[in-house]
Amino acid sequence: MRKTIDGSARSGRRVVSVGPFAAALHETDDLIWLSYALPWPGAARERFSRQDLVELRRLFREAGRVLRFEFFEPLHPWLAALLAQNDFKLQAAQPLMLCGPDDLRPDRLRLRPADGEEVEVCDLSPDDSSDLIGQFMVVSKLCFNEPPYVTPQELQTTRENLLNGTYRSAYAKVRGVVAGVGSISPANDELVGIGTLAPFRRQGVACAVSSHLLASRFQAGSPLAWLSAGDEAAKLLYQKIGFRMVGMQLNYIDDSWDGRTRASVPRPL
Template sequence: MDTPVQSFAVANLRRRPVVVETGGFVVGFDPDTTSPYINYATPLLGAAPTGSDVAALVAAFRGRGLKPRLEFAPDGAPAVEPALRAAGFTVEAVHEYLVCTPGSLTMPQADGGSGPVVETPDSDADYSAVDAALAEAFSGEFASSPEGANRLRRNQESGGAVRFVRAPDGSCAGGATCSAPAVGTSELAGVGTRPAFRGRGIAAAVTAALAEAMFHKGADSVWLEYSGDGSRRVYERIGFRPQGTRLYMSLES
C-alpha cells in the first residue's frame, strides 16, 4: 500500500490557506490562483466515499468556480476511483513515482570536477527569476507571476526548500522545489530547466541538493513524479527508485 505518499498528500493539502474536509476527502485551496494543479483534493487513507460524499466534494469546488480534481495514490484508498468514476470523473493521467532515501542518494559527479552551482534564493529578484524559469521550462503550462514567486518564498520559509542554478546573466537557468517534510517524507516537484540550458546537469544537481536538504531536516525519504524516460534516468542516477503510482482524476463541466 502506498501509505507514506498518500499520507503525505493529506498532510500537505492541510497546509493550504483554505482547507475543506468532507466525506473522507481533504481539499486544499489557494485563493491566489485558480490553477487546478494547486487547487485539488485527495482522499484519506482507506476512504470509501458514497455518492453523496462525492457530490459534496464536487460542490466544494463548484462553489468556488473551480474544476473538481483529485491527486492520490490509489492503493492507499482503493474504493475511491470506482466512486469517482460512477460520478462522471475521468482519469487525466497515471504517474509512476520514484523514492529516494538517505542510503540511496548519490550526489552527481560533474565531468572535469566542476558542475552547476546550486543556490538558495535569498531575494525577491531570485524568487521571481526561479518562477519565470520554471514557467519557461514547462512551456507555458502556467504563467510566471508575483503570486507564483510568493508561493516559492512561502515554501522556503515554511520548512520546504527551493534550489536553483543561476544563469550567466544573473537570472535562473533551472530550479525545483521540495515541500516541507510530513509523515516522514517530502515531495520534490517542479524540476525544470530552461531550454537554452538543458543537457548541463542542472536537473540532477538541484534534485540531489533538495533531497539532501530534506534529509538534513529529518525526512526519511523524498519522492517525485517524472515526465518521461529521459528525466527518469536522471533521477535514477542520483538514487531515486520506482515505488508506486499516483492517479489524477477530474470532472469536466
C-alpha cells in the same frame, strides 16, 4: 498521504473533510494543479457514497476551482474505477517514486554541462532580491508552459512561502544564467517543480538541483522523499539519482474540464 494532507493545510489551502476524502482548496491561486481532493489514509470503498461527490463538486464550484482527485494507486486500488463510473476522466498517470538517504547517489551531486562548466546550485532565500526571486519564478513558468509573467502578489507569496518554510527552493546557474529550478516541501517531503530551460537540458542541471534539495532534507533528518514523475524521461532522470518506482499516482478530473490549466469555473454570485 497523511503528511500530504497536513502539508496542504499549511500551504495556502483550505482543507475540508468530505466522507473518505479531504478537499484541499488553494485560497489564492486558481492553477488547477494546486487544488485537489485526496482520499484519507486507510479510506475504504465502504465509506464512499455518491453524495460525497455531490458535496465535493459544490465545494470546488463555490471556490471557483476545478475538481480533481490525486491518489496513490497502491494505497487505494478501488478508487480509479469508482471515479470513472461517476463522470471523472483520467488526467494523468505518473510514476510514484521514493528515495531515502541511503538511496541518494553522492556521485551525482556535482554534475557538469556538456561544455565542461560546473553547474552552480544555490538556495533561494526569502532575503534574496525581488529580481532574483522573479528570475526563479519566470524560469519555473517557462519550464511548465505558463506565461512568463510574475505579478507582485505572486512574488510576495513566493517570498512568504520561503520565509515560513512552506517550500525550500534552489536554482542552478550555468555561465551565470539561471538555468534550472526546483523545490521540496518540508511538510511532506515531496520534490516538486523541477524544471530546466530548453537550452540547458541534458546537461545535468535537473539532477544537480534535485540532489541538492534531497541532500539538504536528509541531512535535516527526513527519512524519505517522494515525487510523481511527469513522463518516462523524467522517471529515468530520477532513477539516476536514486529514486525507485513503487507504483502510480493517478490524477482524475471532472469530465467537464475544458483543458485549461487555470480554473474556468465561475464563482456563484
